[in-house]
Amino acid sequence: MIAIVNYGMGNLFSIYNAMNRVGADPKIVIDPDGLKEADGIVIPGVGAFGSCMDQLSRFEGSLTQSFDEGVPMLGICIGMQVLFEESEENPGARGLGWIKGKVVRLPEGVMIPQMGWNSLTIKRPVEMLDGIYDGDMFYFVHSYYGRPTDRSVIAATTEHGVEVTAAVAKDNLFATQFHPEKSGAKGLRILENFVRFTRC
Amino acid sequence: MLARRIIPCLDCDLGVPGGRVVKGIEFKQIRYAGIPWELAGKYYEDGADEIVFLDITASHERRETMTSVIKKTSESVFVPLAVGGGIKSVKEAREVFNAGADKITVNTSALKRPQLITEISDKYGNQAVVLAIDAKRRYNLEDGRVIVQTPEGPCWFECSFYGGREFTGVDAISWARKAVSLGAGEILLTSMDRDGTYDGFDIPLTDAVAKSVRIPVIASGGCASPDHMLEVFQRTDASAALAASIFHFGEWNIADVKRYLKERGVNVRV
Structure with a gap:
């Protein structure tokens, strides 16, 4: 079972439907205890x-x-x-801190939020990016992005005024700034990779 | 760099069970095109970057039909979905978001009560609010209008509402700017002079609005060929091009259109 954490922020239909589409057994979880039986956890x-x-x-x-x-x-x-320690969006608010570093605002002079399809540059061939190649496009909607202290956790970047962290990978953790559930076949491929990973 | 988007638009008549996609000509004559969720599924497979659903019947009783169309669509379509037509309150917007829409478009209701833009964007974010503008050229130049030079002479653009049936006296370019300050995240700009004519996008209109705001502008109205899309992308900063008839009636496939654009140097997702 793949648990989709429902903490009351936004509609989870898209990710639920996308997980269904790739053959996962998704469950929207509203209670922390519900995470115990999960083979994989999605934080939307x-x-x-x-x-x-x-x-x-x-x-x-x-x-x-x-x-x-x-x-x-x-x-x-x-x-x-x-997953980062803090964000310029709400100074003082503390993140989970699993990845060291800060979330910062996109630079002035570019369209904010970045909204639309942008291409990836793969920095590290991680399992979660199986079948994804340089130049493949994904759907982004955001005004801030994570800047990890240890740059080796960056799996992929995109370009929007600056080099923007698009995906990070660390141990059993993978995260994307873009929305795989809104990124067509390539996005579904990433979700499929994740589901396969939970079954290893 | 962000890709230019190709967006098919489904004008939905929800007065029949399950709804049906129709297409008007110059906002009037109606032609039947298909079943909404089936067409959406086809366009997704063909490579649509986003899909817009407009409820042209736009009455409250039919909102339920629209939410069921969106629910059904979002089971198999994994690109952003925008939904509009008759949304007048945050509550009505919520019903549509909860059905799986990523964005809502507002037009008449926002012209009548601009605060609606702020109310929805405060709750769902700027990116979730698309302001639809139906603009018509006016050659009678008046003070206080934003004048745009066109091959046909200088004109200003008047906003229409109620699906093109009534005019507001509101200047479209000023309204676009104001909507940005109210929280709109994107503008769906339809030329009423070109809609359904197959004459191509209104380039001076698209250019003027895209230069006036720093949010994405979707060009709409008049597209009959990939050449028209190429023209709007080469001559304006439009972020996206929207079309209906050329996709509905089998004249062009989205994948072919995107290949055509890419071969000519436009950054599109293929």
């Missing part, structure tokens, strides 16, 4: 960093435990940003 997210963290805080203990136990995890969009 829309909205602002601070309010996401407020809502997510009741899941923090369970999520950390699952992360430490090696359960495959997938963060999407704000669900990627909350």
Whole structure:
């Protein structure tokens, strides 16, 4: 079972339907205890960093435990940003801190939010990017992006005024700034990779 | 760099069970094109970057039909879905978002009550609010209008509402700017002079609006060929081109259109 954490931020239909499409057994989980039986956990997210963290805080203990136990995890969009320590969007709000570094605003002079299809540059051939190649396009909607202290966790980047972290990979954790559930066949491929990973 | 998007538009008549996609000519004559979720599925497979559903019947009783169309579509279509037609409140917007829409488009209701843009964007984010503008050229130059030079002479653009049936006196370019400050994240700009004519996009209109705002502008109205899309992308900063008839009636396949554009140097997702 793939648990999709429902912490009240945004509609989860898309990711639920996309997981169904790739043959997973998704379940929208509203209770932290529901994460215990999960073979994989998806942290979705829309909205602002601070309010996401407020809502997510009741899941923090369970999520950390699952992360430490090696359960495959997938963060999407704000669900990627909350993995960092903090964000310029809401100074003072604390993230999960599983990835060292800060979430910063896209530079002035480019369209903010970045909204649309942008191409990836693969930095590291991780399992989660099987079947994905340089130049493949994914759907982004965001105004901030994560800047990890240890740049070796970056799996892929995109270009929007600056080099923007598009995906990070660390141990059992994978996260994308783009929305794989809105990125057509290539996006579904990433979800398929994740599901395969949970079955190893 | 962000790709230019190709967006098929489904004008939906929800007065029949399950709804049906129709297409008007110059906002009037109607032709039947297919079943909404089936067409959406086909366009997704063909490589549509996003799909717009407009409820042309736009009455409250039919909102339920629209939400069921979106639910059904989002089971098998994995690109952004935008939905519009008759949404007048955050509550109505919520029904559509909860059915699986990523964005809602507003037109008449926002012209009548601009605050609606702010109310929806505060709750769902700027990226979720698309302001639809139906603009018509006016050659009677008046003070306080944004004048645009066109091959046919200088004109301003008047916003229409109620699906092109009534005019507002509102200047389209000023309205676009104001909507951005209210929280709109994107503009769906339809030329009423070109819609259904197959004469190509209104380039001066698209160029003027795209230069006036710093949010994405979707060009709409008049597209009959990939050449028209090429023209709008080469001559304006439009982020996307929207078309209906050329896809509905089998004249062009989205994949072929994108290949055509890519071969000519346009950055599109293929």
